[in-house]
Amino acid sequence: MRIAVCLKFGLDVDEIKVDADTGEVRLANVPRKFGEYDYNALTEAACIAEMGEHEVVILVFGPSSAGAGLREAMAMGADRAVVIEDPTGGFSPTATSVEIISRAITKLGGFDLILCGEASIDGASYQFVPRLAERLQIPHIAYACKLSIENDKVSVERNLSDRTETLETILPVVVSVTDEINQPAKPTLMQVLKAKEKPVDVWTLDEDLGVTLDDLSQGAPSEQLKMRGIQVQRKGVMFKELSAQDAAKELFNILQEEGF
Amino acid sequence: MSNQNSPILCFSTDVPSQAGLLQVVHPFAEMMQSPLALLSLPGVETDELAQLGGYGADVVYRLEASQLEQGSCASYIGALVLAVKKLEPKLVLVAGNLQGLEIAAQAAQRLNAACINDVMAVEFAGDDLQLTGMIFSGRAQAKFDITRFPVFGTVLPTSELSEAVSADLAEVEDLPIELDPPQVRVVDVRPKEVLDRGIERAEKIVDFGQGVASREDISLIEQLAEKLGAQVVCSRPISSELGWMPDFIGLSGKRISPKLSICVGVSGAIQHMIGLRDSKIIVAINSDPEAGIFQQSDYGLVGDLYEIIPALIEVLE
Numbered sequence: 001m002r003i004a005v006c007l008k009f010g011l012d013v014d015e016i017k018v019d020a021d022t023g024e025v026r027l028a029n030v031p032r033k034f035g036e037y038d039y040n041a042l043t044e045a046a047c048i049a050e051m052g053e054h055e056v057v058i059l060v061f062g063p064s065s066a067g068a069g070l071r072e073a074m075a076m077g078a079d080r081a082v083v084i085e086d087p088t089g090g091f092s093p094t095a096t097s098v099e100i101i102s103r104a105i106t107k108l109g110g111f112d113l114i115l116c117g118e119a120s121i122d123g124a125s126y127q128f129v130p131r132l133a134e135r136l137q138i139p140h141i142a143y144a145c146k147l148s149i150e151n152d153k154v155s156v157e158r159n160l161s162d163r164t165e166t167l168e169t170i171l172p173v174v175v176s177v178t179d180e181i182n183q184p185a186k187p188t189l190m191q192v193l194k195a196k197e198k199p200v201d202v203w204t205l206d207e208d209l210g211v212t213l214d215d216l217s218q219g220a221p222s223e224q225l226k227m228r229g230i231q232v233q234r235k236g237v238m239f240k241e242l243s244a245q246d247a248a249k250e251l252f253n254i255l256q257e258e259g260f
Numbered sequence: 261m262s263n264q265n266s267p268i269l270c271f272s273t274d275v276p277s278q279a280g281l282l283q284v285v286h287p288f289a290e291m292m293q294s295p296l297a298l299l300s301l302p303g304v305e306t307d308e309l310a311q312l313g314g315y316g317a318d319v320v321y322r323l324e325a326s327q328l329e330q331g332s333c334a335s336y337i338g339a340l341v342l343a344v345k346k347l348e349p350k351l352v353l354v355a356g357n358l359q360g361l362e363i364a365a366q367a368a369q370r371l372n373a374a375c376i377n378d379v380m381a382v383e384f385a386g387d388d389l390q391l392t393g394m395i396f397s398g399r400a401q402a403k404f405d406i407t408r409f410p411v412f413g414t415v416l417p418t419s420e421l422s423e424a425v426s427a428d429l430a431e432v433e434d435l436p437i438e439l440d441p442p443q444v445r446v447v448d449v450r451p452k453e454v455l456d457r458g459i460e461r462a463e464k465i466v467d468f469g470q471g472v473a474s475r476e477d478i479s480l481i482e483q484l485a486e487k488l489g490a491q492v493v494c495s496r497p498i499s500s501e502l503g504w505m506p507d508f509i510g511l512s513g514k515r516i517s518p519k520l521s522i523c524v525g526v527s528g529a530i531q532h533m534i535g536l537r538d539s540k541i542i543v544a545i546n547s548d549p550e551a552g553i554f555q556q557s558d559y560g561l562v563g564d565l566y567e568i569i570p571a572l573i574e575v576l577e
Contacts, residue, residue, distance in 0.1 A: 013397045013530050014552055025400045098369070124397040124511055124531065125377045126358075130337075130366035139334065139443040142362045155447075159500075160358055161507075162274070165331065166448035179501050221408035222374035225390070229400045232537050235558040240549055244567035248575045251543065251568075254559050258541050260464065260488070260520050 001054040001149070001171070004111040005045045006101055006132070007038045007073060009066035009090065010122035018229025025229045032062075032090065034069055037117025039076070039184040040177045044147060045115050046077025047182065055079050057108065061100045063090040067200060075187035075195035082108070084203045087213055093224070094123060096216050098131040103209050105136065112152075114174040118143055129176040139169045145180035266348050267297040267318070269410075271340055272355035272417060273333075273363070275304055279315045280417030281355045286316030286425060288382040292389075294350065297321060299343050299435070301336075302328060309432045314424035319431040321347065327439040331449055333359050334442030337366045342437040344371065349410050350389070353379065356414035358512070368412040376404055379413035397511055398534035416515065419460040455506060457491060464490035464520040467509060467536060470497055471525015471546060471565055475504050480569050481524060487576040490520070495532040509535035524565050528553030545569070 009032045017026040045056045058073060058081040060066045070081050084104055086092050092100075105111060114136075119126045126142075133140030146157035152171040157164060159180065187195070205211055239250055268289045272281045278298060289296035295318040300309055302323050309320040321343065329335045340363060344352055354364040356378065368375035378394035380401060389406045391413055459465070466485040472478065478492070485492045492505075493516070499508035507514060511531045517538035524545045526532065533556055536542070544557040545565050554560040561568060 011396065013399045014528070016396060016399050018400070025396075095369075095374075119512070122396055125365070125375075126361040126512075127365035127368075127375055127377075130362040131369040134366050134369040140362075140366075141444055142333075143358055162452055162454050163331075164450045164452065165446055167444050168447050169444040179497065219372075219408075220374075221372060222376070222391075222404045222406050222411065225403040225405055227395060227400050227402040230394070230398060230537075232556070234542060234556055236555060236560070237558065238549075238554055238560040238562065240562040242561070242563065244563060244571040247545075247561045247563050247568045248571035251559070251561060251572055252575045254543065255488075255520075258520070260541075 001052065001112045002110070003045045003049060003054055003056045003113045003115065004059055004105060005042050005056060005078065006059050006114065006116045006128070007034050007042070008120040008122075009033070009060060009062040009069055010035055010120045011090070013122050016229075018231045020231060020233065023228040023231070025227050032065060032069070033121065034073060035117055035121030036179060037119060037177065038121070040179055040181050041115040041117045042073055042076050042078065043182045043184040044177055048113070048147075048149060049077060057082065057111070059101055059104055060084070061092070061097050061104075062086050064202065067202065070200055071192065071195055072187060074198050074200070075191040076184065078198065080198060081200045082203060083200060084205065084209070087205065092213070094125055094127045094131065095220070096213070098128060098135050099216055100205065100209065100211075102132060102135045103211065104203070107209065110172065112171045113149065114172070116174065116176045118176045118178050129174055133174040136174070138172045138174060140174040140176070141167050141169065142176045144175050144177045147175060147177065147181065265295065266350045267295040268292065268351045268353060269297045269299055269344065269347055269349035270353045270355075271299040272357070273301070273336060273359040274355060274357055275301060277355055277417040279312060279421055280419055281353075281415070282312055282315035282317050283418050283421060284415050285353050288351070288353070288379075289316065291382055292351070292384075295319065297347065297349065298430070299323065299340065306432045310429040313426055313428045313430035315421070316425050317430040319433060321433050321435040324434045324436040325439045327441055329442055329446060332442050332444065332446045333362055334444040335439060337363050337370070338439045338442065339437060340367045341370050342439070343435060344410055346435065346437075351382070352410050352412045353415050354412065355417050360414055364412045364414050371410065373408060373410055373412050374404065374406060375412040375414070377414050379415050397530050399530050459491050459493055459507070459514055460516055462491040462516070462518050464488055465493050465516065465518045465536070466490045466522045466524060467493045467495070467526055468498065468524045469495040469526035469532070472498070475502070478504060480566070483573050484522075484569050487573055488522070490522070495526055511535065523553055523557065524569065526553055527551050528556050
């Protein structure tokens with residue numbers, strides 16, 4: 001079985017600063033990382049792969065800096081990674097990422113199981129997986145908290161707000177996973193060292209996929225205009241180095257003053 | 261610009277939230293001067309659907325499909341796309357529960373449409389329709405110029421239903437469609453007992469995160485909440501990963517706007533704070549002075565919650 005894991009090297013959104021007066025969103029120099037759910041997907045792939053010597057390939061469409069974050073990810077159980085460079089430096093819209101990842105998947109010969117986190121760490125639109133499945137014309141199951149595969153039968157359990165469901169389908173499939181599915185562990189030093197020998201291929205859009213961003217943005221159904229930060233102005237009053245008793249009294253006074 | 265009379269179509273996989281969905285979408289329909297249509301799952305009484313006129317629905321289309329497998333997102337996506345092709349709405353707004361997020365996105369992909377999450381505003385700039393939605397996990401919002409129709413969006417239904425906006429009943433029509441059997445089958449459904457803890461109505465909450473080290477320690481939080489007459493809520497890992505609470509506050513959880521939020525052992529990550537950033541007053545208790553939550557609160561106490569909370573409980577006696 002060939003397993004692909006799609007990871008997103010996304011912005012650490014908590015590090016995005018918003019200008020209190022203008023609402024300007026400062027994106028320059030915001031650090032990037034793979035998301036929590038990405039690691040769940042990777043761990044799940046590694047777990048499944050171990051059971052039958054299956055191949056695990058990491059796919060990333062993003063800034064070239066993703067390469068740096070990849071070594072640890074590779075060490076968690078991937079055999080190979082393909083990083084497709086995003087000329088926008090990681091700011092392409094989801095529909096574009098879907099198109100590019102799907103072309104990469106086709107070029108790589110397709111996969112039986114494509115695993116992703118339920119949502120990316122920055123966009124968190126939850127659109128990537130259903131869009132990717134549609135684009136590849138294969139089924140998808142989202143929000144898996146349990147996944148089992150027997151021959152080509154796929155069984156997933158998921159927790160929704162009002163129910164737990166068991167869903168079934170057959171391979172090939174795209175599955176998104178939640179934090180409930182497993183506990184990712186930091187790779188051992190041995191795993192990190194072994195990962196150094198594993199290939200990381202860097203692709204560019206025009207050379208490796210024969211497409212440009214302009215091609216892809218032709219006939220786009222929407223265009224993002226301006227963005228503005230959402231910031232609720234708070235008093236930001238802080239009390240440090242108070243004893244617990246003094247802190248409690250301070251809070252009591254605050255609650256009284258605020259009318260609670 | 262296309263037909264002025266093309267409706268806004270809204271849809272929820274959760275029938276009880278249909279009124280709350282209409283209440284949120286109705287102002288958009290008014291702004292666009294468009295009729296407002298609800299697409300309903302099958303199995304709902306005509307009278308019940310007609311009453312949704314009170315929340316602004318002009319017409320309710322009740323799906324009728326022998327192959328519509330109840331609860332199957334794969335079926336719902338197919339049904340929504342067929343309904344959109346028949347009804348030709350300009351804008352399709354789907355209730356943004358977990359199922360809704362995937363349904364809206366896949367339907368949009370199938371129709372080569374945009375899908376805007378957390379639609380906050382709908383407006384015209386000349387002839388152009390523009391939607392404002394949240395981006396970056398709610399850290400920012402962006403305006404999108406829509407160049408192809410229909411456009412999809414997700415919104416959260418309100419749980420605070422207000423007075424009816426209309427005395428008129430909605431027209432109810434059955435919408436028969438032919439669906440193929442879905443490739444993903446629902447083989448088991450175990451309903452959860454959803455306790456309505458009244459979180460959305462709570463005026464005061466005590467919110468806790470991973471600063472609380474063990475399940476037993478929650479009793480400390482509960483004692484504090486009791487003294488304050490507050491509800492207890494938590495961040496996602498507490499509920500989702502650890503299973504210590506039945507629900508959580510955040511981007512993919514509940515969003516509330518109480519008068520008072522006391523956040524205990526919560527770091528301040530946006531995915532969580534988006535769930536309560538509209539609180540009137542936020543108080544944070546955290547042992548890390550660098551924790552991001554302090555920039556997002558009105559009052560912050562740096563210290564050990566295991567010392568401050570008992571002291572606070574005592575003072576409140």
